[in-house]
Amino acid sequence: MDPKIKIGIVGVGGHGRTIRNAIRKSGRFEVVSCYDPNEAALKEAAAEFGCEAAVSDEAVFTHSEITAVAIVSPNHLHRRQAEFAAVQGKHIFLEKPIAGTVEDGEAIVKAARKAGVILEVGHHFRKFPSFRFAKEIIESGKLGQIIAVEGNFSAPSGLNEKVPAWKTQKTSCPVVPLMQLGIHGLDTLYYLLGPIVEGFSYQRHARMKGDTLDSSVSLLKFQDNVFGTFSSHYVVQQAFYIHILGTEYNLFVDFKKAVLIRVSDGRDERLQYTFTKPDDEPYLQEIQEFADCISKNHEPEVPGEMGLKNLIVLEALIQSGEQGKSIYIPRLYPQYFSKQEI
Numbered sequence: 001m002d003p004k005i006k007i008g009i010v011g012v013g014g015h016g017r018t019i020r021n022a023i024r025k026s027g028r029f030e031v032v033s034c035y036d037p038n039e040a041a042l043k044e045a046a047a048e049f050g051c052e053a054a055v056s057d058e059a060v061f062t063h064s065e066i067t068a069v070a071i072v073s074p075n076h077l078h079r080r081q082a083e084f085a086a087v088q089g090k091h092i093f094l095e096k097p098i099a100g101t102v103e104d105g106e107a108i109v110k111a112a113r114k115a116g117v118i119l120e121v122g123h124h125f126r127k128f129p130s131f132r133f134a135k136e137i138i139e140s141g142k143l144g145q146i147i148a149v150e151g152n153f154s155a156p157s158g159l160n161e162k163v164p165a166w167k168t169q170k171t172s173c174p175v176v177p178l179m180q181l182g183i184h185g186l187d188t189l190y191y192l193l194g195p196i197v198e199g200f201s202y203q204r205h206a207r208m209k210g211d212t213l214d215s216s217v218s219l220l221k222f223q224d225n226v227f228g229t230f231s232s233h234y235v236v237q238q239a240f241y242i243h244i245l246g247t248e249y250n251l252f253v254d255f256k257k258a259v260l261i262r263v264s265d266g267r268d269e270r271l272q273y274t275f276t277k278p279d280d281e282p283y284l285q286e287i288q289e290f291a292d293c294i295s296k297n298h299e300p301e302v303p304g305e306m307g308l309k310n311l312i313v314l315e316a317l318i319q320s321g322e323q324g325k326s327i328y329i330p331r332l333y334p335q336y337f338s339k340q341e342i
Contacts, residue, residue, distance in 0.1 A: 002295045004030040008060035008090075010081060011072035013041030014164070015095065019072050019122075020045060022283040028291035029068070033060045061085045068118075068294055070287075071095060074164070075179060076172045079104035082119075086111040091118040093290045097183045097314065098307035100172065102333070105311045109304035118293045120286070120300035121307030123187040127282035129275040131188055134242070134253045137260070138192060143246030149193060149220075149228040150243040153177075153185035158208040158234035168210025175203050175213045175318050182216065182232035182317075187302070187310045188242065189230070195223045195337065196313045198328050203321035207235040218317050219326075255279065309336055 007029040012020055013036050023029050031049035035057050036042040046053035054060045061069060061084050068091040071081050078099045085092050092112060098121050099105040112119035125131065137143065157163060158176065166172040173179050178201075190196065198221035208214040214235050220228035231239075241254040250261040260271040286300075293300050316327040330337040 002028075002291075004028060005068050005291055005294055006030050006032045006066050007068045007070060008032055008054070008063055008066045009034040009045065009070045009072070010036070010057045010060050011070075011095070012036045012045035013038045014072075016041070016045075016072040018280065018283055019070055019093075019095070019287070020048070021280060022287040023070065024048075025280075025284050026287045026291060028288060032065050033063050035060045057081055058084060061088045061090060066090060068093070068290070070290075072122075074166045074172065075100040076166065079107055082108040083111040086115040086117055086119075089115055089117060091290075091294050093120050093122065093287070094304075094307070095122040096187070096307065097121075097179060097311050098304060099311065100179075102308070102312055102315050105304075105308045109308055112304055118290070118297075118300065119304040120290050120293060121302045121304060121310075122286060123184065123302045123307065123310065124282040124286045125184040125188045126191040126302075127285045128255055129277055129281075130253050130255060130258045130273075131192070131242075133258050133273060133275070134244070134251060135192055137251055137258070138244070142249055142260070143244060143251055144248030146193065146224075146226050146244060146246050148245045149189065149222075149226060150230075150245070151185050151189060151228065152231045152239040152241055153181045154231060154233040154236050154239045155181055156235060156237055157181075158214045163208070165210075168208055168212050170211050170213070173212055175216055175321065176208070177214060177232040177234040178203075178216055178314055178317060181234070182230070183310055183314055185230060185232065185240075185242070186313050187306075189220070189222075189228065190306075190310065190313075192242070192244070193222050193224075193226055193228075195309070196220050196228075197223055197330055197337070198326055199313065199317045199320055200326040201317040201320040203318075206233075213321070216317070216321070218320075305336075312336060
């Protein structure tokens with residue numbers, strides 16, 4: 001077995017606890033140092049791993065023993081932290097979205113490439129067994145011609161009085177459900193159906209404190225002329241699903257199941273496939289993949305460039321909401337689309 005990779009973690013509270021658990025369960029890493037501005041979370045993590053409680057994120061990135069870092073911090077901090085880590089020669093696991101803006105995402109990708117380090121973006125939803133199964137079904141042709149897709153990636157997180165302040169502000173998180181939840185759906189849709197080339201989005205503020213927009217409904221057009229509707233809200237009860245509509249079968253997919261549906265000529269055919277792996281399994285998979293990429297020097301399934309493509313679609317939807325018009329995405333960023341994708 002390969003020796004354990006010495007890693008530092010920046011951001012160990014909140015969602016950072018999930019990544020901490022995955023790092024521990026993987027058995028592939030030795031946590032040498034960690035940092036979080038929340039002193040209680042920092043002490044807890046340092047005690048858990050028996051590691052250094054660093055005085056700053058930069059202290060983690062410059063630690064001479066560390067070869068990799070996991071960054072699980074607010075979106076608007078990603079650029080500074082990831083660029084600094086890359087300059088120090090550290091391999092980077094970076095929680096999604098890759099950054100708060102496309103400009104920042106581009107800078108992160110450029111810095112990682114220049115430094116020759118692994119950059120993996122934490123888009124774990126595509127790794128759920130149900131979505132892996134959906135990919136197999138789509139590629140088998142069983143659905144017939146895919147005509148449309150419906151998606152919903154929503155949660156009641158914004159109803160929590162303790163929601164972090166940066167998620168309530170337009171300057172740091174302009175459309176919070178798209179930035180925090182919808183980005184997962186956009187990545188999973190890309191994985192299943194290919195590039196999204198056009199989007200129109202309605203967005204509004206409904207319930208959250210602060211001025212961020214907490215509710216969105218978007219219309220999508222895919223490369224192959226598949227049409228989609230995509231909802232993402234931060235103030236409704238949880239809904240995570242993708243429903244693909246084909247000429248032969250429809251396919252409904254969520255975390256735990258996939259259902260093939262065919263209703264015609266008085267027949268109601270429903271074939272349900274249930275998946276029972278733990279909810280944290282995709283996190284463990286992405287962390288194990290990060291270790292494999294470092295030890296074997298190969299690209300992750302979601303490298304920086306893929307994370308950037310997802311952010312480009314998200315930013316186009318935000319622009320659509322601001323401008324009240326449809327956005328043709330390859331016109332904004334032609335350098336990220338091949339001739340086949342346009």
